Amino acid sequence: MKLKVLVVDDTIVYRKILSDVLNGFPNVEVVGTAGNGKIALSRIESLSPDLVTLDVEMPVMDGVATLEEIHRRKLGVGVIMVSTLTKRGSEITMKALELGAFDFITKPDRDDREENIRILETALAPRVKHFLKRLEIKRAFKKGPTGPVEKRPAAGLRDTGRASRPGHEKSEIVAIGISTGGPNALGAMLPMLPDHLGVPVVVVQHMPAVFTRSLSESLDAKCVHKVKEAEDGEILRPDHIYIAPGGRQTKVVAGAAGKKIFRVTDDPPENNCKPAADYLFRSVAREYGSRATGVIMTGMGGDGTLGLKVMKSFGAVVIGQDEETCVVYGMPKIAFEAGVVDVVAPLNRIASEIAATVKR
Numbered sequence: 378m379k380l381k382v383l384v385v386d387d388t389i390v391y392r393k394i395l396s397d398v399l400n401g402f403p404n405v406e407v408v409g410t411a412g413n414g415k416i417a418l419s420r421i422e423s424l425s426p427d428l429v430t431l432d433v434e435m436p437v438m439d440g441v442a443t444l445e446e447i448h449r450r451k452l453g454v455g456v457i458m459v460s461t462l463t464k465r466g467s468e469i470t471m472k473a474l475e476l477g478a479f480d481f482i483t484k485p486d487r488d489d490r491e492e493n494i495r496i497l498e499t500a501l502a503p504r505v506k507h508f509l510k511r512l513e514i515k516r517a518f519k520k521g522p523t524g525p526v527e528k529r530p531a532a533g534l535r536d537t538g539r540a541s542r543p544g545h546e547k548s549e550i551v552a553i554g555i556s557t558g559g560p561n562a563l564g565a566m567l568p569m570l571p572d573h574l575g576v577p578v579v580v581v582q583h584m585p586a587v588f589t590r591s592l593s594e595s596l597d598a599k600c601v602h603k604v605k606e607a608e609d610g611e612i613l614r615p616d617h618i619y620i621a622p623g624g625r626q627t628k629v630v631a632g633a634a635g636k637k638i639f640r641v642t643d644d645p646p647e648n649n650c651k652p653a654a655d656y657l658f659r660s661v662a663r664e665y666g667s668r669a670t671g672v673i674m675t676g677m678g679g680d681g682t683l684g685l686k687v688m689k690s691f692g693a694v695v696i697g698q699d700e701e702t703c704v705v706y707g708m709p710k711i712a713f714e715a716g717v718v719d720v721v722a723p724l725n726r727i728a729s730e731i732a733a734t735v736k737r
Contacts, residue, residue, distance in 0.1 A: 383426040414438030467591035554654025556676025558704025569728035586624035609641040621652040628660035648680040658684025667692030675703035
């Protein structure tokens with residue numbers, strides 16, 4: 378099966394680079410290009426691509442306006458946004474993700490053209506792979522089952538029973554790891570948390586610097602609880618939601634007078650991620666032991682599983698998002714298969730499962 382892609386960018390250079398990178402992937406064919414959103418809409422209708430790479434900032438019709446029109450016309454095409462590493466670019470990208478874009482990448486700005494190409498290849502390869510896999514699954518469902526169906530964990534499944542034990546300690550922190558599909562999922566789940574949760578919530582969302590600030594501002598407008606980027610040396614406070622800053626690592630450490638504080642460091646990436654959920658989860662295990670809740674949600678790769686293993690070894694409870702409501706069932710799947718997930722829940726039940734662990 379070939380994945381048909383339309384490349385939309387207002388610069389000829391980037392249209393050429395993106396087209397070359399995508400055509401270099403197996404089972405991918407660039408069927409056309411466009412210099413702005415208005416032309417792109419016409420070519421989507423004539424070329425019927427499966428996926429569009431959509432520049433965020435363009436003349437005539439920008440990326441968000443184009444995405445809104447794609448939805449209004451029900452064109453049924455997937456979208457990966459291509460953004461600049463700027464405040465404006467990040468804000469527009471957040472809006473695009475809320476509108477249903479599959480994911481986003483940032484335009485590299487290195488002086489060396491070959492290095493820029495390598496960065497784009499690294500960013501696009503896993504996203505294209507997961508989009509193609511999801512497309513194949515959708516098409517298979519339309520055709521009906523043709524063979525044995527792989528068994529998946531059902532929502533509500535408890536693989537260890539730990540979360541259902543009435544004697545389990547009350548959690549004093551919630552730590553969340555999330556990636557592809559995260560802004561939409563967080564925007565749906567976090568506002569559902571009880572007004573007086575009584576504990577801090579710390580989120581690692583795989584995003585670069587600048588973008589996590591825009592994400593926290595977007596979520597703050599939706600949530601009852603205060604949402605902000607974590608700052609180095611900041612005391613963790615109940616009923617606050619903290620987003621780990623992009624491009625840095627965030628951990629929890631002991632502060633003065635029994636308080637817990639954040640340390641935001643320039644430690645190396647883990648699992649090619651910075652921030653990394655594993656990095657945060659290990660620190661939560663060390664500082665809170667069994668009085669913690671770990672949550673693993675939609676995303677590519679396996680970041681979070683090793684950290685959750687450490688949390689589980691201390692007696693923490695782990696909640697995993699179910700396959701049906703994930704944009705990419707990668708991070709929760711790997712954690713489930715590793716045996717570290719206590720509760721599998723759909724997106725609309727994760728908040729209540731979290732509340733149950735902190736209200737014991």
